Amino acid sequence: MRRREFLKWQMHGALWLAAGSTVAAPLSAMAQDAVTSADELDVAIAKGAPAAATRAAVELLGGMQSVVKPGQKVAIKPNMSFPQAPDKGTTTHPEVVSALVAMCREAGAEEIFVLDHPLSRAEACLERSEIQAACSAIPNTRVLGLEDSTFYVEAPIDQGEEMRDNAFMREVLEADVLIAAPVAKSHGSTGVSLSMKGMMGLIWDRGVMHYRYNLDQAIVDLNTKLAADLAVVDATRVLSTNGPYGPGLVLNENTVIASRNVVAADAMTVSRFEWYGRRIRPDQVGHIRAAHDRGLGPMDVASMKVREVEV
Amino acid sequence: MVLLLWAGLPLFGPADLYLRMDPMVLAGTLLSGRVLDGAFWIAFIPALLFLAITLVAGRFFCGWICPLGTCVDLADRATARRRASPLGRPARTGLRRVKYHVLALILGAALLGVSLVFIAAPIPLVTRFFGLLLMPLVQVAAWLGLDAARPLAASLDAGSIYYLKITYDRFGTQLFLLAMAGAVFLPGLLAPRFWCRYLCPAGAIFSIFGRKPIIRRRVSDACIECGLCRKRCPMNAIPADPHDTRHGECISCETCERICPVAAITFPVSGQAEQAGVQSDDGPADAPLKQRPATADNVATTKIKGGDSGSPPPSRGNVPSPPEARVPRRTFLLTGVVGAGTALLAYTDLASPLTAEGKGDPEQRYTLRPPGALPEPDFLARCVRCGECMIGCPTNTIQPIWFAAGLAGVFSPVLEPTRGPCETTCNACGHLCPTGALRPLPLAEKQHAKLGTARILRHKCLAWEEQRQCVVCDEVCPYDAIHLERVEGNPVAVPFVDERRCAGCGFCEHNCPVRAQRAIIVQPAGAVRIASGSYIDEAAARGLDIDLNRPGSRHPGPGGYEGYGPAQGHGYEGSASSPGYQGGQEYPTQPGSDLPPGFSESPGAQGSQTSPPYPAAEPAGNFSRSTSDGGLPPGFSEPPTTPRSSAPPQPRGGRAPAPSGSGSNLPPGFSEPSS
Numbered sequence: 001m002r003r004r005e006f007l008k009w010q011m012h013g014a015l016w017l018a019a020g021s022t023v024a025a026p027l028s029a030m031a032q033d034a035v036t037s038a039d040e041l042d043v044a045i046a047k048g049a050p051a052a053a054t055r056a057a058v059e060l061l062g063g064m065q066s067v068v069k070p071g072q073k074v075a076i077k078p079n080m081s082f083p084q085a086p087d088k089g090t091t092t093h094p095e096v097v098s099a100l101v102a103m104c105r106e107a108g109a110e111e112i113f114v115l116d117h118p119l120s121r122a123e124a125c126l127e128r129s130e131i132q133a134a135c136s137a138i139p140n141t142r143v144l145g146l147e148d149s150t151f152y153v154e155a156p157i158d159q160g161e162e163m164r165d166n167a168f169m170r171e172v173l174e175a176d177v178l179i180a181a182p183v184a185k186s187h188g189s190t191g192v193s194l195s196m197k198g199m200m201g202l203i204w205d206r207g208v209m210h211y212r213y214n215l216d217q218a219i220v221d222l223n224t225k226l227a228a229d230l231a232v233v234d235a236t237r238v239l240s241t242n243g244p245y246g247p248g249l250v251l252n253e254n255t256v257i258a259s260r261n262v263v264a265a266d267a268m269t270v271s272r273f274e275w276y277g278r279r280i281r282p283d284q285v286g287h288i289r290a291a292h293d294r295g296l297g298p299m300d301v302a303s304m305k306v307r308e309v310e311v
Numbered sequence: 312m313v314l315l316l317w318a319g320l321p322l323f324g325p326a327d328l329y330l331r332m333d334p335m336v337l338a339g340t341l342l343s344g345r346v347l348d349g350a351f352w353i354a355f356i357p358a359l360l361f362l363a364i365t366l367v368a369g370r371f372f373c374g375w376i377c378p379l380g381t382c383v384d385l386a387d388r389a390t391a392r393r394r395a396s397p398l399g400r401p402a403r404t405g406l407r408r409v410k411y412h413v414l415a416l417i418l419g420a421a422l423l424g425v426s427l428v429f430i431a432a433p434i435p436l437v438t439r440f441f442g443l444l445l446m447p448l449v450q451v452a453a454w455l456g457l458d459a460a461r462p463l464a465a466s467l468d469a470g471s472i473y474y475l476k477i478t479y480d481r482f483g484t485q486l487f488l489l490a491m492a493g494a495v496f497l498p499g500l501l502a503p504r505f506w507c508r509y510l511c512p513a514g515a516i517f518s519i520f521g522r523k524p525i526i527r528r529r530v531s532d533a534c535i536e537c538g539l540c541r542k543r544c545p546m547n548a549i550p551a552d553p554h555d556t557r558h559g560e561c562i563s564c565e566t567c568e569r570i571c572p573v574a575a576i577t578f579p580v581s582g583q584a585e586q587a588g589v590q591s592d593d594g595p596a597d598a599p600l601k602q603r604p605a606t607a608d609n610v611a612t613t614k615i616k617g618g619d620s621g622s623p624p625p626s627r628g629n630v631p632s633p634p635e636a637r638v639p640r641r642t643f644l645l646t647g648v649v650g651a652g653t654a655l656l657a658y659t660d661l662a663s664p665l666t667a668e669g670k671g672d673p674e675q676r677y678t679l680r681p682p683g684a685l686p687e688p689d690f691l692a693r694c695v696r697c698g699e700c701m702i703g704c705p706t707n708t709i710q711p712i713w714f715a716a717g718l719a720g721v722f723s724p725v726l727e728p729t730r731g732p733c734e735t736t737c738n739a740c741g742h743l744c745p746t747g748a749l750r751p752l753p754l755a756e757k758q759h760a761k762l763g764t765a766r767i768l769r770h771k772c773l774a775w776e777e778q779r780q781c782v783v784c785d786e787v788c789p790y791d792a793i794h795l796e797r798v799e800g801n802p803v804a805v806p807f808v809d810e811r812r813c814a815g816c817g818f819c820e821h822n823c824p825v826r827a828q829r830a831i832i833v834q835p836a837g838a839v840r841i842a843s844g845s846y847i848d849e850a851a852a853r854g855l856d857i858d859l860n861r862p863g864s865r866h867p868g869p870g871g872y873e874g875y876g877p878a879q880g881h882g883y884e885g886s887a888s889s890p891g892y893q894g895g896q897e898y899p900t901q902p903g904s905d906l907p908p909g910f911s912e913s914p915g916a917q918g919s920q921t922s923p924p925y926p927a928a929e930p931a932g933n934f935s936r937s938t939s940d941g942g943l944p945p946g947f948s949e950p951p952t953t954p955r956s957s958a959p960p961q962p963r964g965g966r967a968p969a970p971s972g973s974g975s976n977l978p979p980g981f982s983e984p985s986s
Contacts, residue, residue: 245786
């Protein structure tokens with residue numbers, strides 16, 4: 001019940017914001033200016049409650065309207081691959097997802113898909129992660145766990161070095177905007193599972209990335225094809241150990257890290273929290289290192305332009 | 312028709328209600344399973360009820376309730392025009408005995424504890440036919456139809472249709488099911504209701520009980536003896552004299568009543584009064600071996616008719632040839648012995664899971680049974696192979712087998728993890744089982760019912776053998792039974808199964824990317840199979856640590872990071888592990904680290920620079936830092952620019968590069984003297 005009220009509140013806010021934006025239309029030059037300055041920002045970090053922090057972080061980057069244009073199709077990729085409650089830290093917080101969806105609606109998105117290719121039965125994952133319920137009130141939004149191969153279409157990965165093709169969700173290929181919304185967690189074979197690793201939930205054949213290719217390189221290949229326009233890492237809870245399924249040490253960090261660049265977002269997430277009780281540098285994560293080496297984005301957090309707010 | 316649909320697609324009431332009506336299921340299971348508990352009798356009240364009804368109203372079940380009978384009728388209608396009816400002639404009474412032989416065969420085997428109920432009990436037959444053969448066909452047709460309709464739905468913007476999810480089940484043994492269906496339905500070409508007349512063992516039981524029902528066919532004096540009823544009777548229950556009825560054969564379908572041109576035939580509820588001459592009889596037969604000519608009724612009818620009919624009556628002194636098929640006592644016994652012989656054969660089958668006696672246990676790959684399965688011999692004795700558990704399984708992991716578990720295991724259910732995992736939130740199968748071969752467990756109990764143990768085939772494992780980053784098994788394990796460790800010479804962490812935590816659900820095997828055979832497989836070893844009592848208590852008693860809701864820790868415990876890996880390490884107390892288990896005990900781990908269990912120093916990082924404190928990052932939470940900074944957790948690695956002072960990771964297996972230096976040009980197997 002509380003969430004429903006919250007969603008209502010959010011929708012009201014959305015309406016007011018929409019009204020505000022029409023009023024502010026003549027001031028577009030100023031808005032443009034704000035966007036430019038936000039573009040220079042590499043990473044935005046917001047601390048606070050899940051939904052509020054998500055909004056704050058995206059606003060720091062220039063708001064969702066700088067990513068999503070009216071009438072566009074948006075695909076959001078949270079982690080909803082595990083049939084577990086949000087407090088386990090294995091799935092993206094439902095309020096982070098619903099806040100993103102609401103912001104996309106406010107920015108004028110025509111159709112929003114919240115997509116994953118879950119590891120467990122889709123119904124259970126969508127229900128237990130509470131993501132489906134959180135997004136059910138928002139119009140033109142579909143939360144889907146696609147388990148049928150007919151929803152995936154073969155497509156080449158032009159810049160792939162190891163993995164040169166796979167089958168992708170049709171909705172993702174057709175989307176104008178792709179938003180990565182992973183939860184921050186550790187992962188036994190790739191160290192961490194964040195924005196870039198999460199893209200494995202949008203393809204059909206993941207096994208091939210394990211048994212044929214170098215996993216780190218294949219993840220980078222995948223991200224050349226599925227280059228997210230925005231990465232919002234849900235670090236409200238960080239599964240610091242024993243990821244990705246847990247149970248492990250869940251750190252209550254109340255943080256959301258957003259960036260227009262997935263590598264920067266992932267690198268910042270790695271460096272900001274403790275993993276297995278210790279500090280890890282982004283270059284100690286194979287796929288981040290590989291993505292950096294291939295020019296997908298920066299991993300040196302010291303030279304990033306970061307802004308941080310608390311809400 | 313509604314009832315017919317219900318058999319395959321239970322809409323209301325207990326799904327197995329039909330199965331509990333089948334007297335063959337009752338009798339066979341009672342005998343083979345040696346079941347005496349009250350719950351069983353309560354479950355089979357429907358069957359007992361119908362047996363009681365049969366005493367009163369004849370083989371009412373066969374004509375009005377039995378879904379297989381309805382199917383046979385439908386099949387007969389489809390084949391009616393082509394029917395040659397060589398066996399439809401009234402003279403063919405001998406074939407009617409066959410069903411008693413089928414019954415004797417099943418009961419004979421059941422005496423020795425082997426259930427052959429599945430070969431002929433009508434309700435399991437029809438349930439399998441519908442659920443395992445027809446349903447998947449309908450499902451796949453719907454799936455294909457939906458797939459074809461998707462472009463249209465997309466163009467109409469009908470998302471709810473486009474994203475509609477239809478899954479279709481797949482089952483093994485389709486051909487055998489088809490063959491059995493053919494054996495039941497195709498003889499309809501020879502005679503209507505061939506199966507019910509000549510073969511059905513449940514029909515035989517009902518026949519014995521329905522020798523002399525109170526509500527039965529009566530023929531009044533208006534009969535003109537046109538013989539139409541005799542011709543049309545689907546069960547060939549009317550002998551040469553149409554006034555007579557073979558009540559044991561009559562299924563009260565009332566076809567004769569409907570077609571009689573002079574309306575001389577009735578099935579009155581209280582018809583005794585007008586039948587003044589009915590002799591008191593000592594009741595219907597109640598034991599299969601008790602031969603009951605059941606001619607009394609015939610005699611009575613003859614008496615009445617004889618008085619005022621102009622047609623030549625059968626002589627009173629000589630009782631006419633008994634219309635009922637005799638229950639052949641001697642040959643019946645003989646078939647019983649054959650049944651017992653079949654049971655013995657089942658015991659001596661190489662793959663028989665009935666006993667673990669002698670040298671060499673049977674190959675257990677095919678006895679990975681669904682949750683709540685009784686101990687194997689009891690399970691097989693009770694299981695009637697109806698397929699309900701398979702039909703109800705949401706992941707389609709429960710599959711019928713053919714001869715893989717021997718003669719006694721035909722059509723019995725096993726888990727096939729490659730097809731699907733055993734869903735942790737589901738306990739449907741046990742609640743669908745009509746005979747209690749699978750116990751109806753509450754969900755919490757089911758989650759503790761260990762089905763088997765996952766075993767890693769290291770020679771196939773991507774991480775172990777090929778040193779690839781793959782721990783999908785760990786990724787999907789809902790019980791946290793797989794933990795990762797670094798082992799000497801391998802740059803990636805490798806998985807170990809904690810058999811105390813493993814519940815055998817099969818998520819790991821299902822998701823393992825290695826093909827042909829998965830690199831992690833669930834074997835029945837270690838399965839908890841108890842006939843009574845709590846699985847939770849049993850798991851505790853056996854020292855298992857099965858916990859689906861293992862709490863994630865919020866703070867590192869005093870001993871390090873609780874919640875990561877097995878807290879007590881992986882050298883389990885010996886008593887907890889059964890012999891033959893494969894844990895991580897014997898494998899040498901990286902030396903000398905005080906990292907949490909599962910961690911060790913990375914070979915590539917030894918001697919390298921320690922990770923500098925990161926400028927932009929702040930310590931999050933109060934941790935006791937590990938004093939040893941060199942080793943990295945699984946999945947992390949040093950960048951290649953880091954100077955590696957220690958030995959590089961030693962490739963394992965056949966991937967080792969040819970050693971350089973002296974001796975490198977020698978053929979394999981030769982070496983230079985060490986001095």
